[in-house]
Amino acid sequence: MLATSSSVDPQFREDVLRGLSSLPRAIPARWLYDSRGSELFDDITRLASYYPTATETRLLERIMPEVAKAVGAGRTVVEFGAGSLTKTPILLRAVDALRYVPVDISGDYLREAAEGLAGEFPDLDIHPVEANFGEAMDLPDSAHGEKVLGFFPGSTIGNFVPWSATNLLRHFRTTLGTGALLLIGMDRVKPVERLVAAYDEPEGVTAAFNLNLLDRINRELDGTIPVGSFVHEARWNDIMSRIEMHLVATADVTFEVAGRSFAMAAGESIHSENSHKYGPRGGRLLLLAGGWTPIREWTDAAGDFSLILAEA
Numbered sequence: 001m002l003a004t005s006s007s008v009d010p011q012f013r014e015d016v017l018r019g020l021s022s023l024p025r026a027i028p029a030r031w032l033y034d035s036r037g038s039e040l041f042d043d044i045t046r047l048a049s050y051y052p053t054a055t056e057t058r059l060l061e062r063i064m065p066e067v068a069k070a071v072g073a074g075r076t077v078v079e080f081g082a083g084s085l086t087k088t089p090i091l092l093r094a095v096d097a098l099r100y101v102p103v104d105i106s107g108d109y110l111r112e113a114a115e116g117l118a119g120e121f122p123d124l125d126i127h128p129v130e131a132n133f134g135e136a137m138d139l140p141d142s143a144h145g146e147k148v149l150g151f152f153p154g155s156t157i158g159n160f161v162p163w164s165a166t167n168l169l170r171h172f173r174t175t176l177g178t179g180a181l182l183l184i185g186m187d188r189v190k191p192v193e194r195l196v197a198a199y200d201e202p203e204g205v206t207a208a209f210n211l212n213l214l215d216r217i218n219r220e221l222d223g224t225i226p227v228g229s230f231v232h233e234a235r236w237n238d239i240m241s242r243i244e245m246h247l248v249a250t251a252d253v254t255f256e257v258a259g260r261s262f263a264m265a266a267g268e269s270i271h272s273e274n275s276h277k278y279g280p281r282g283g284r285l286l287l288l289a290g291g292w293t294p295i296r297e298w299t300d301a302a303g304d305f306s307l308i309l310a311e312a
C-alpha cells in the first residue's frame with residue numbers, strides 16, 4: 001500500500017477529503033479522468049445517445065471553409081486539453097496551420113496525440129506543453145499574438161461553473177494575447193429528456209465512468225468505499241442550466257478514505273461533475289465576460305451544439 005500512497009497526487013487527496021467532508025459533498029470533475037476514466041470517456045463519445053461529439057465533429061467539418069476564411073492561413077493553433085484525434089486534424093488541415101501547441105496535464109496523452117498527428121502532418125511544427133491549462137503556463141513565443149488560434153472544443157468549458165469559466169477564458173486571453181482568436185465549442189440547452197439520456201444511457205458506460213471515481217479513490221487513497229452501494233445519477237439542474245452527475249448511496253454506508261472515516265445516509269450523494277448548457281445569448285455573454293468578443297457563431301441544423309469564433 002505504501003507504494004501506491006506515495007505516488008498519489010496530493011491535490012487529489014486534498015480535493016477528495018475536502019469534498020467528502022463538505023455538504024453537499026462534491027469532488028472536482030477533473031479527477032474522473034485517470035487512465036480508466038479517459039478510456040471510458042472515449043467509449044462515451046461513441047454512444048448514440050451522447051450527441052455532443054458526433055454533432056460537433058460534423059459541424060466542424062461543415063463550417064471549416066468559413067472558419068478558414070475568417071482565420072487565414074499560417075496560424076499557430078493552441079489546443080487546451082490534448083487533441084481529439086478526430087477533431088483536431090479537421091481544423092489543422094483547413095486553416096493550414098504552421099504550428100500546433102497541444103496543452104494537457106497528461107504527458108502520455110500528449111505524446112500519443114503528437115505522434116498521431118506527426119504522421120499525418122509531416123510539415124507541422126508540433127510543440128506539446130505538459131501543463132494544467134487552468135493555471136499559468138509557459139508557451140512558446142509563437143503561441144502569443146495575432147497569428148494564434150486557440151481551440152477549446154468538446155464543450156469542456158461546460159465543466160466549469162460560470163464564475164470559474166470566465167476566469168479560465170480571461171486566463172486564455174492573457175496567455176494567447178491581444179489579436180488572438182479562439183474557436184470554442186459549447187453544448188446548447190435542449191429538452192431535458194435528451195440531456196438526461198446523453199448522461200445516463202442504457203449501456204451504462206456513463207455510470208461506469210462516474211463509479212470509476214470511487215474505485216480510483218479506493219485504489220489511490222486506501223479507501224473502503226462500498227462501490228456496490230452507489231448508483232450513478234444524471235440530474236438536470238434547471239436554475240443553474242446544467243447536467244449534474246451524482247454518485248448516490250443506496251443504503252446507509254460508512255467507509256474510510258486516507259485514514260479518515262465518513263458516513264452517508266441512503267439517498268445522499270457525492271456530486272462529481274457539472275456540464276453547463278448555454279443558449280445562444282448566454283454562450284456569447286460568457287465569452288464577453290471572459291474578455292473575448294464573439295465574431296461568428298455556427299450551430300448544427302437542430303441547434304444542439306454551437307461553435308463560436310471570438311477575438312481577444
Ligand code: AVJ
Pocket residue numbers: 044052154155156158159198199206273274275
Ligand atoms: C468532456 C466535460 C465535455 O460534460 O459532456 C460526458 C464529460 N461526462 N459524459 C460532458 C462527460 C459524462 C463531457 N465533457
